[in-house]
Amino acid sequence: MKHHYLTTKWYTFFCICLMIGISNISIAQTRISVRVSSSNDDAEERGSNAGSSPGRMYLNSSDLELVRDGSTRGNQWVGMLFRNLNIPRRAVITSAYVQFTADETNSGTTNLVIRGEDTNSAGTFSSSNNNISSRNFTSSRVNWNNVPAWNSVGEAGSRQRTPDLRRIVQEIVNRNGWVSGNNIAIIINGSGERTAESYNGSSSRAPLLVVNYTNGGGSGCNYCTSTSNRSTYEHIAKVEVGGFSNSSGANNYTNFTNRTINLSAGQRYNIRLTPGFSGSSYQEYFKVWIDYNGDCDFNDAGELVYDAGSTASSTVSGSIRIPANITRRTRMRVSMKYNGAATACENFQDGEVEDYTVNIGSGGGTPPVAAFVANRTNIRVGQSVNFSNRSTNNPSSYSWVFSGGSPSASTATNPVVTYNRAGRFTVRLTARNAYGSDVETKTSYITVSPSNGGCNKISCFTSISPTSQTSRLIIPSSHRFQMLMKQGDSYTTGGGNVPGNHDFTGYVPINNSSTNGYLSVNHENTPGGVSMMRLSYSNTSKLWNVNSNQAVDFYNNNLVTTTRNCSGGITPWGTVITCEETYNSGDNNNDGYEDVGWCVEIDPVTKRVKSYGNGKQEKLWALGRMRHENVVVASDRRTVYYGEDGGTSCVYKFVANSAQNLSRGRLYVLKLDGRLSGGNPTRSTGRWVQVPNNTKSDRNNTSSIASSLGGNNFSGVEDVEIHPINGKVYYTSKGNGRVYRFNDNGSTISGFEVFVGGRSYPIATNSGTVNESWGGGNDNLAFDNDGNLWVLQDGGRDYIWMVENGHTQSNPKVKLFGSSPNGSEPTGITFSPDGRFMFLSIQHPSFWNSSQTDAAGNSVRFNKSSTVVIALNKNLGTLNNRTTQTTIAQEATGAQAMKVFPNPPAQGKVNVAFATEYEGKVVIDLLTTQGQKITTLFNKHLQAGKHQLAFDLNRHVSQHQNLLIVVTANGKRQTSVINYQK
Numbered sequence: 001m002k003h004h005y006l007t008t009k010w011y012t013f014f015c016i017c018l019m020i021g022i023s024n025i026s027i028a029q030t031r032i033s034v035r036v037s038s039s040n041d042d043a044e045e046r047g048s049n050a051g052s053s054p055g056r057m058y059l060n061s062s063d064l065e066l067v068r069d070g071s072t073r074g075n076q077w078v079g080m081l082f083r084n085l086n087i088p089r090r091a092v093i094t095s096a097y098v099q100f101t102a103d104e105t106n107s108g109t110t111n112l113v114i115r116g117e118d119t120n121s122a123g124t125f126s127s128s129n130n131n132i133s134s135r136n137f138t139s140s141r142v143n144w145n146n147v148p149a150w151n152s153v154g155e156a157g158s159r160q161r162t163p164d165l166r167r168i169v170q171e172i173v174n175r176n177g178w179v180s181g182n183n184i185a186i187i188i189n190g191s192g193e194r195t196a197e198s199y200n201g202s203s204s205r206a207p208l209l210v211v212n213y214t215n216g217g218g219s220g221c222n223y224c225t226s227t228s229n230r231s232t233y234e235h236i237a238k239v240e241v242g243g244f245s246n247s248s249g250a251n252n253y254t255n256f257t258n259r260t261i262n263l264s265a266g267q268r269y270n271i272r273l274t275p276g277f278s279g280s281s282y283q284e285y286f287k288v289w290i291d292y293n294g295d296c297d298f299n300d301a302g303e304l305v306y307d308a309g310s311t312a313s314s315t316v317s318g319s320i321r322i323p324a325n326i327t328r329r330t331r332m333r334v335s336m337k338y339n340g341a342a343t344a345c346e347n348f349q350d351g352e353v354e355d356y357t358v359n360i361g362s363g364g365g366t367p368p369v370a371a372f373v374a375n376r377t378n379i380r381v382g383q384s385v386n387f388s389n390r391s392t393n394n395p396s397s398y399s400w401v402f403s404g405g406s407p408s409a410s411t412a413t414n415p416v417v418t419y420n421r422a423g424r425f426t427v428r429l430t431a432r433n434a435y436g437s438d439v440e441t442k443t444s445y446i447t448v449s450p451s452n453g454g455c456n457k458i459s460c461f462t463s464i465s466p467t468s469q470t471s472r473l474i475i476p477s478s479h480r481f482q483m484l485m486k487q488g489d490s491y492t493t494g495g496g497n498v499p500g501n502h503d504f505t506g507y508v509p510i511n512n513s514s515t516n517g518y519l520s521v522n523h524e525n526t527p528g529g530v531s532m533m534r535l536s537y538s539n540t541s542k543l544w545n546v547n548s549n550q551a552v553d554f555y556n557n558n559l560v561t562t563t564r565n566c567s568g569g570i571t572p573w574g575t576v577i578t579c580e581e582t583y584n585s586g587d588n589n590n591d592g593y594e595d596v597g598w599c600v601e602i603d604p605v606t607k608r609v610k611s612y613g614n615g616k617q618e619k620l621w622a623l624g625r626m627r628h629e630n631v632v633v634a635s636d637r638r639t640v641y642y643g644e645d646g647g648t649s650c651v652y653k654f655v656a657n658s659a660q661n662l663s664r665g666r667l668y669v670l671k672l673d674g675r676l677s678g679g680n681p682t683r684s685t686g687r688w689v690q691v692p693n694n695t696k697s698d699r700n701n702t703s704s705i706a707s708s709l710g711g712n713n714f715s716g717v718e719d720v721e722i723h724p725i726n727g728k729v730y731y732t733s734k735g736n737g738r739v740y741r742f743n744d745n746g747s748t749i750s751g752f753e754v755f756v757g758g759r760s761y762p763i764a765t766n767s768g769t770v771n772e773s774w775g776g777g778n779d780n781l782a783f784d785n786d787g788n789l790w791v792l793q794d795g796g797r798d799y800i801w802m803v804e805n806g807h808t809q810s811n812p813k814v815k816l817f818g819s820s821p822n823g824s825e826p827t828g829i830t831f832s833p834d835g836r837f838m839f840l841s842i843q844h845p846s847f848w849n850s851s852q853t854d855a856a857g858n859s860v861r862f863n864k865s866s867t868v869v870i871a872l873n874k875n876l877g878t879l880n881n882r883t884t885q886t887t888i889a890q891e892a893t894g895a896q897a898m899k900v901f902p903n904p905p906a907q908g909k910v911n912v913a914f915a916t917e918y919e920g921k922v923v924i925d926l927l928t929t930q931g932q933k934i935t936t937l938f939n940k941h942l943q944a945g946k947h948q949l950a951f952d953l954n955r956h957v958s959q960h961q962n963l964l965i966v967v968t969a970n971g972k973r974q975t976s977v978i979n980y981q982k
Helices: 166-173 696-700 702-708
Strands: 029-035 042-045 063-067 077-085 092-099 111-117 137-144 182-191 193-197 208-214 227-230 234-241 244-247 253-264 268-277 284-290 304-307 316-321 328-338 347-361 372-374 378-380 384-389 397-402 416-419 423-433 436-449 479-486 502-509 516-523 529-538 543-551 565-570 576-580 599-603 628-633 639-644 651-658 661-672 686-691 720-722 729-733 738-744 748-757 760-765 768-773 778-783 789-793 799-803 814-819 825-831 838-843 851-853 859-861 866-872 898-906 909-914 918-928 933-945 948-952 961-969 972-980
Touching: 029 077, 042 063, 063 077, 063 182, 077 208, 092 166, 092 328, 111 166, 137 166, 166 182, 234 253, 234 328, 244 253, 253 328, 268 284, 268 328, 284 316, 304 316, 372 423, 372 436, 384 423, 479 529, 479 543, 502 576, 502 866, 516 565, 516 576, 529 576, 576 628, 628 720, 639 720, 639 729, 686 702, 686 748, 696 702, 720 778, 729 778, 738 778, 748 789, 760 814, 778 825, 789 825, 898 972, 909 961, 933 948
Parallel strands: 234 347, 253 347, 378 436, 502 565, 502 825, 565 628
Antiparallel strands: 029 208, 042 077, 063 193, 077 182, 092 208, 111 137, 111 182, 227 347, 234 244, 234 268, 268 316, 284 304, 284 328, 328 347, 372 384, 384 416, 397 423, 423 436, 479 866, 502 516, 502 838, 516 529, 529 543, 565 576, 576 599, 628 639, 639 651, 651 661, 661 686, 720 729, 729 738, 738 748, 760 768, 778 789, 789 799, 799 814, 825 838, 838 866, 851 859, 898 909, 909 948, 918 933, 918 961, 961 972
16 A cells, blocks of 8 residues: 555545736846956967968957968967956856957858857966867857858947857856856857957957846756655656646656746746556645746745645646746746645655756747758759748748849748859848848858869769679769778888778878878778878879878787777867777786777877877777777867767767867767667657766776666667768768767757668769669768768668768758779778868778779779779879870870880880980980889980880889889870889
């Protein structure tokens, strides 16, 4: 029997409608305005893509470039320090913004990210490199996308005002070490350009921080405890307020403050409260309180907003009226007690208590806020753009204007517009309702390239026809590949040969160069490894040169070894992270950590594993041990996403304590609010559950701990990436054959959905449109700068897919770029910053694959693991044909006909014979097929006659390779490709 006593009265009615009106709640709101007040309190830091000296600081600039400042400084970090803010600790921030004053006129597309420094009281900026980007950032950030045009110098209005920054300021003033009078630093990065006044330019027009706050309330409060001791027999099953509804199971107390009930001041809302029972039903008493004045309690008059008045064993209902003079975020408490009424702070025997967040906005009529996005902003002549209306506050009509578009105007909600001429075009939307109107204008928003020859990126192609694997690498005829490295090649430094099973292939630009950088290639072997190449691109030969290549050394007492280096990532600060896809056990150096199953950070310049302040090389223990695949680091340089392939197959988020230092931080695992059914989500929300990762035992057992905390198994998480434009997180489920995506809101996620996969797609080829199944095995992911998602397939037909930015399952935009050779899978994949070059690898191909010619004119065969670069024909190689014969490729002006023989050279010896008599200067050079000069074989003036010259190539080369013999006579040149065999 449940209780030791029985109620003596049975109620015959259970639905009591109670209306409570409140009109006199006192709200004290304070506004403070603080301007940057000294020269060193606003600063600029050169971006990582700066043409020189990235990270260099500027403390005395006459303006603040938000954020692009030419190619020399790149996309800067901008910091602003606001001193002596008289805000009490845990005050409720109702609004906050920074007001800029325009120093120059700017109208180009600009998207900014705003954060605060996560410290008790921020310090001034110094001249030491990276003094802005290296600071610890708040987890809260605000995107200022499509910043309005700044059309007038000296203007300081709504166009120069940031979005609401209250979440950032709230996070800082909630810190335990915050006291009134401390300083706050606001930090901005992103892309585009708006130019604001700085302190040195005009102290009276320097950036101004405006904060409105009230004392107490909401998440900054320590509310009294109220809970039951037992919820075995009854619990709160459902809470409904207005349009909000939440169903839940049995708990003594549940903190639902991560769920917000949006209400409007002065409005009345219906409320329904439903009890749940494990067996027999019982008599329950409901009460609801709202902390209207934000003083962190429920004791004030009118804060008991609902009292059922009696017990009931089924749903009770009523209504509540929100006071007209309140706008705030605060706390709501729902209490259900068995057989009697509870107080707001009571601990009782049976029932349940739940807390929620309530957001009370202004009531009455509100004008709309116009907003829109396009499914793509870079197109070619003749293509169309789908515009999606994102306006809020219930607009009743719309008016669009499209410069350069057809139609040029529209009143549709979500119009489709075709652009038939090249240029950059502006789009304007006016949204109206009975209370007013609003306009959003995006200047030069749509870029239209010419239909022919106007595209210079890897993403410009027509899909190949669907095919099973063949004995060759198949890519569009508009593109070429160049072989860079193959299993068995000799390392140029350190000795040894390149191992096989090439996997993650990461390009690391030097000073953001698209023609000069490092290429890191994983080797998924046991033991594993990483090859590090130094590459440069020749604008003359249009080929990539491998200047050096060596293995990274992982084998010492600190690291012990590395195994099955599968995927990885490139950090925003230019290091490489390689990850081990293994869960093998063993602690050979007795340091308390299992030897393998970790991520490892490498400096590509030194080819050494990083150390983190203790003088020894270390793996990234804090990210946890599991069957790792890739990692992706967000632009804040602290947040890292990754997943496990096999085992528990969870998705993880790591938030580092300090920017650019991933050795310490907090670890979370993704837990969805609903299950997957047939690979498809049943709910679109979830939350991050913290995973302990402070001890060696925690870190060694991350995978099993995360699973025990409810982390979802996604059946092989092969890759996680961040969309470069919309900021959403995307990841693959190999077993489910899908790519999922979601919005990360901090402690929760939303918008969880299947992005691509699980069906067939129409593929537009040169032969017509055909339907092709996505198939299984989607593996590596990579975004190019335009937001196109490239998906490499391990399984099915081992395709290389490209999913265009703006794709949805209902409006698919899927293209088929390539098919890997027999027996192989495509792996890796990264791009040069300008989008011209793609780097990827071909893993474990069949030995029996056929020869084909690469962009250098070499006859190559994918019979061992290989690494290649791919680009449009015009960007890779200069040969007019791709024959493997010894035909001479002559310039258009012609040259003296001659013959190079034998081919291959006999015992390394080759002849160059002129077909006709010749007199004059002759230069004969020997080059690699990458265009690097080996030696000059001949440089003399020949007397009139027929000539045959003999050369011993053994004196100049020592290993089997294709070579170029270039003969220059009378200023004209002809080239022969020969197959040198030692």
